[in-house]
Amino acid sequence: METAPSHSLESYAPRAGLSIPLVTVLDNEGRIIEAEQRALVRFAVQDGAGADILFAAGTTGEWDRMDNPRRQEVSRIVLEECRRCASAQRPVEVWFGITAHTRRETVENLVFALEIGADAAVIAPLSVRDVENPVDLVTRELGEVFERAGRAIPVFLYDNSEIHAPGQALHLHTRDVKRMSQVDYIRGIKVTANKSVLGNYTRAASHFRLAHEFAVYAGNPLLIFDLFAPAAGLVRRARHYWNRYLTQGSLPYGIVAGPANPMPREWQRAWQICRARDAALMEHYRSVLEGFRDACRFARAGTSYQPAIACLKAALVELGVIASDAVARGTPSLDEAERREFARRFAALRERSALSLEPGWVSRTDLPAARGIVTQQHA
Numbered sequence: 001m002e003t004a005p006s007h008s009l010e011s012y013a014p015r016a017g018l019s020i021p022l023v024t025v026l027d028n029e030g031r032i033i034e035a036e037q038r039a040l041v042r043f044a045v046q047d048g049a050g051a052d053i054l055f056a057a058g059t060t061g062e063w064d065r066m067d068n069p070r071r072q073e074v075s076r077i078v079l080e081e082c083r084r085c086a087s088a089q090r091p092v093e094v095w096f097g098i099t100a101h102t103r104r105e106t107v108e109n110l111v112f113a114l115e116i117g118a119d120a121a122v123i124a125p126l127s128v129r130d131v132e133n134p135v136d137l138v139t140r141e142l143g144e145v146f147e148r149a150g151r152a153i154p155v156f157l158y159d160n161s162e163i164h165a166p167g168q169a170l171h172l173h174t175r176d177v178k179r180m181s182q183v184d185y186i187r188g189i190k191v192t193a194n195k196s197v198l199g200n201y202t203r204a205a206s207h208f209r210l211a212h213e214f215a216v217y218a219g220n221p222l223l224i225f226d227l228f229a230p231a232a233g234l235v236r237r238a239r240h241y242w243n244r245y246l247t248q249g250s251l252p253y254g255i256v257a258g259p260a261n262p263m264p265r266e267w268q269r270a271w272q273i274c275r276a277r278d279a280a281l282m283e284h285y286r287s288v289l290e291g292f293r294d295a296c297r298f299a300r301a302g303t304s305y306q307p308a309i310a311c312l313k314a315a316l317v318e319l320g321v322i323a324s325d326a327v328a329r330g331t332p333s334l335d336e337a338e339r340r341e342f343a344r345r346f347a348a349l350r351e352r353s354a355l356s357l358e359p360g361w362v363s364r365t366d367l368p369a370a371r372g373i374v375t376q377q378h379a
Contacts, residue, residue: 009152014188014215015093015119017052018268019256020044021060023312024074026326030066032073036322041081043264043321047367048090049360050264052254054082055122057097057109059163059192060258060309064127065328068105071097072112079116093119095156101129101165103137110145114153122190124158126168134172138180146185157189159201160219171197174204181205181214190256192219195226202250215253221260221267222293225286227251228274258308259292262315262346262363266353269361281358288353295345298338307332314339315346319365 022044025036044051056078057063057071066074075096086092096118098109106128113121123142125134138157146152157180161170171193180186189205191198202216218224228251260267270285296311297304310333313325327333334342353362 009154009185012154012187014154014156014213014253015053016215017254018050018260018264018271019053019055019095019190019217019254020051020260020264020267021055021058021097021256021258022074022078023261023309023316024057024061024066024070024328025313025322025324026062026328027324028326030070030326030328032070032077033322033324034077036324037074037077038081039321040261040316041078042085042367043316043319043363043365044261045082045085045092046264046268046363048087050268050363051092051260052268053093053095053119054078055095055097055256058122058158058256059097059160060261060312061097062309062328062331063097063099064101064163065330068100068108071100071109075109075113075118076116079118095120095122097122097124097158099124099127099158101127103128103131103141106137107141107145110142110155111149114145114149114151118153120154120156120187122156122158124160124163126159126164126170126172129165131165134168135176135179138186139183142185143183152185154187155185156187156215156217158192158219159189160192162192174200177201178204178208181208181210184212186214187212188215188217188253190217190219192256194220195223198223198252202252206250216250217254217256218252219256221255221257221270222286222289224252224255224271224274225282228277229282230277230279258312259289261312262319262321263289263292265361265363266357269358284356288349288357291349291352292346295342295349298334298341305332307334307338310334311342314342318343318346319363321365 025033027033056075063071079094082092082094096113098121100106131137159172191201205214205216257267273281297306309331310327316322317325
């Protein structure tokens, strides 16, 4: 059944803040576990203290390891549950990842997003294997979908060198981003890259001269602790001016934080205090959130191994939010010893968080909207 999004394109302003790219909860056969996916949505929302945006079927959601029916299925589940549990006083947007391996399926996903009322769509043009001209895909083929429907939703670009298709460039050229941004429905870009690459986009976007806002979101969320660092002290002052040079004074509109799956409150508060440039609190949150990154690092055959998605799912199991930590075929996984070690590290991090972070900003599993999670799974 078609549901209109909560805005029109004419009045739309990109949502600032915390976007959580949700993991997709799978069983050992690769099927989506709907009840647990819904539980994850409720947990991520945290009764209004978590996500500003939920991003379904993104890279953290293993879009590239699933067939198209499952991409659409998880997007539908996330949208339905978010509409059900989010507060009217603090609505949460739902963005669909429409990227698929073929242009046909990518276009089908945009049609689906439009039909069921997604707030926005996200596309990684360089990840579609049979596309020679990413600009044409975005400006012409997506536009034709909206023309046929007689209405449009915002579309955000996604740049991530780790998922580019064979033969494609590692990153979108800023000149191509500028061309795509001229289209009314293109409202921003998510950039998963280092500070220098992110700065290329923020500098370029500051000169686009558009009739609508064009938002840049940082897909490497820990960068905010550097980008928003106050100019106090010699080292911080030098870092502050270097960051201003890299970004042309334009800071990200928000963050897309995969690690927020098990830590939505912590990341929401980190965003708030970084925006406020509270140096003391920034150090507390940085320490904890970098601690989670470090907990996901292992060594195999003498080389670093970081199975990020497997660790996110394992953390959610340890919290009792979901019961299955299965990953899709081809996604890096944890062996039994690594899984036990991760559980130990995560438990220690939760204890440290409770002691070092502000009261009320450690993610909770005992909220009314989430209270059925553990009891349903262990009944």
